[in-house]
Amino acid sequence: MPGFKETVQLAWSAPSTHTQQDHSINHKLKATALGLKSWSKSLFSDCKLQLLMALDVILQLDITQESRDLSFEERNLRADLKRRVKGLAALERSRKRQASRIRYLREGDANTKFFHLRVNARKRKNHILRLKHNDGWAVTHEEKDKLIFDHFCQALGRPPPRQLDFNWEALNLTSHSLEDLDLRGGYVIAIDPLQRILEEATSSGFLHAMPGDLTGPRISLYADDAAIFLTPTVHDLDGLANILQQFGEVTGLVTNVAKSSITPIQCSNVDLDGILANFPAVTVPFPIKYLGLPISLGRLKRADLQPYIDKAVARLNPWKGRFLNRAGCTALVKLVLSSMPIFLLTALKADKGILKAFAKISRGMRWACQETVSGGKCKVNWQKVCRPKELGGLEILDLEKISRALRLRWLWYEWTAPEKPWVGSETPIDASDLALFNAATTVTIGDGAKASFWSSSWINGTPPKDLAPLIYVASKRKNRTVRDALEGHNWVADILVEAFTIDHMEQYVRLWDLLSAVQLSPGTEDSIVWTLTPNGCYTASSAYKAQFFPALPCSFGNIVWKPWPPPKCHFFAWLAVQNRLWTADRLAKRGWPHQPSCQLCRCSPETARHLLFECRFSKRIWIAAASWLDCPDLIRCLGAGRSRVLDYWHAIAKTPTSSPKGLRTAIMLISWEIWKERNERVFNNKSSLPLVVMQKIKDEGKDWVLAGAKNLADLIG
Template structure:
């Protein structure tokens, strides 16, 4: 009905939108944009009345409101009298997100932080292990901002606030309410497990992955409202040039999307067909975009030319002599043009060539990182709490006397409570060279035919060398993990509770616990 009445009015919302009305509908939410010129509001009110009569539905004026933009108080009062709606002001919430004219300010994101804090308050009094807290932080706290991240490039202060909440929850507080020691750097916790991290999500990288989807849609979904609207506003010749060379000035959302263009360039590759839909300068058709290479030798070009035009004018476009990198790219790229086919954009991080958020995140979270060789710890048949313990052990982050001294928290003289030697206790001594510990493992070796402990120059190397003796033996992995855990528990019981067990009791406990792990994990 609104579209039908639009032809009778000679007014428009803006020079870009020639119709007097523009409507967005999702489920039971309806958002109507209208001009006030040429009796447009009277026509809109008549359409709404006819809709109610024809459908039998009624518009709830108490739940509806209008937002005046650049209107005088007299005009706003006339609208209130005409529709009976309440008035409101931007920002308003639409589909769970703040709708604003400009970049959202701090107040727009506060409901998200409050939601995260409310979850933390509900979990505060729960008796959770560190593994349980890691699971909740990874699955819930990281997922809460996902909806916002799919639309907004989150400001740095908000990312820091979310990370601070996750850190505070994972490491916990003591009985006095003070924050416990953060044993491992946050950047390392956010690395994938395959490269030595804990697998927590990097909020900034995940945010970029979500927003790159909008650029992908511009290249591959020309029938969508998103492409039609954006190309009409930002493309100088109605979308016939690649989106990366559209106008750089625009709304905050468009600027945020364009700020990720370099990530998009290295994540995509153009499969040339006609050469008409690929930018010669900015799209990645030769393995690398040409503009970043040319920045080292000359000013980047401003021409918005496609691949076909560029290949035909190489001598006049590229400075002579050609830089070696440019020359190699052009020599290795040979494309046969087919005028009847469109160029295709290929996503480099998936086998199918189609975009996915997870492929970008996985690729860039591992970029430049090498595996620490102990990622298989997470596949052991042991409880999650023991896996977190082994993670701390492999990174030499357990709070032994050495680590306490490093943090200026050691108040007692150096002493090993397991063997009563006057030396500075560290993880390498406690788990691999302490006489009491080695005696316990010797009993376990004789009982279960296990290989010896291998002591090296670091805890990680010692742990890796010991496990590599039987890298696929689940029985050995579980016994060894339980042995390390029992040693740490015994050490803490002797320090904080004044209780101790002999070698035989230790071995019996390790045997019974590891049997339960093998059966139920």
């Protein structure tokens, strides 16, 4: 490397004011280190430019060699440049490694974009870099866009003039503004007349009306997926085929009958083969899949939802987890697996077996990067892992709780959007969902036509069934509205009790007194407020967090999640403060192989508390760290007598210092390096002196500062 020997020689021969030999050598080493630091900066700054220039000259010489022989000087230049490229490439590789480490510390597995790029590194990117056109290439987005558009216009051509059109006046459709119309909006306008055509065909007798008491829409449309309900007769099927054919001729949206399917509903006494003779669609029995959801006439079986579990297993391949640390696996579970069943859980009430299967996959990937995992490898109870961070968990979604929170939107929309077509139909709500909804809402009575008398929270924010539970049980009509129940005191007439006890009478009188002050307001609708948000509107997040109300806040949130370390150190601290590290005492409880004594001092039994704070090896590191951090009072916190790691952590964090936030980051850094030293001795049979470990702490601290640990920078300078 050019200038290396000269820089070392100049720094080593610089005059020193020290007279003692050891001080003089120390001065020379410091001067040499500073000189090499300045030399490396100048070298690395030009390294990439020199490398590119050398490669370009070599390329030009290779091109020249194809047409003539190189001269002696040119061959020597090429050989010298090849040797030079090797050195420059090594320097560039070192620079990139350091830069990537700083970026990893800064972003790590907590950054969604960086995380997904890392996990999906082997997946081919769906991006067209360039397109060949005649003798040139289209590289910009505009050029590629125009080239693709011209190609398909030439290949597909323009449709012929339409021979048919709609009778727009008869359809009586809402007019739309065509300004700033996108592709999706244009499709909606084109497909919208189909619903009106089917309604007109039904009213004119061209199609039979919906059987029985069914009053819902005949067709369900979303994008290009359409579900049409039809009476199983030859007349109706031929009429539908004629409508779809003419609709395609007008709009160009032609129905592909070969890809369509027919699912019979209670058609056991109908000759379907004869009816479908002229309609070549495939007959598919229930359950079917529509808009990504399984649909069945009865209760869905476990086998009907198994494809969703198989999809999750295929997505969380174990080989991906092996390239990630524990914090990365946590992000993988939170961002990928937890989001996959959300759509399913919003629309359906999934069986508990399905939820347990998803939780089993999440637990296996989280703790062991496997599809399944035994209980021995799970360091923390899964119910606690799924809690929010302020309650001591990792904020992995509890699927049972989030599914209940998502289902509450059905009840909310029944109140706030009664115009939705599904209102009045059966919804996937159970008694627990209704109880949570009533507890999270307050109803203000207007005319009483919408609120439920027993279930809605309309008496001082409390439902009557909680005020008078015995009367509620005795009532034979529990679905009355407030207006219906109060009219003529119908709620009293509904009470049916064989033995009317004193408790019944007490609750009856109390409820009667409360209801006597209620005055309905005809013409004013009942209103509802969601009490868990400031704006009074439902959110799934607030409904999810409300289900954790019985849990107490944890005492380690500020010291684990507030400091700035890489995500893996957050996870290490989360385990350490709960005494969930695999130290000898916990390995002994499991009956697993272990060394009973501490691997740092080899004197005392190994526990997390002893290893991090009470061991004489660790104390020497903490004493050196007190000097490095300029916190002399820190040493007083290391005395024995504290029973938990969390107690030591709190005591050290309260030490007077210029930067309390920086001190909490430093505590995590020092504990992390002590744990790494312990693992080096256990698994790699390598040991280091306390001074060496302290130097590692200082070097790692500098990297953390470069990566963004501003509070730590305020502490160590």
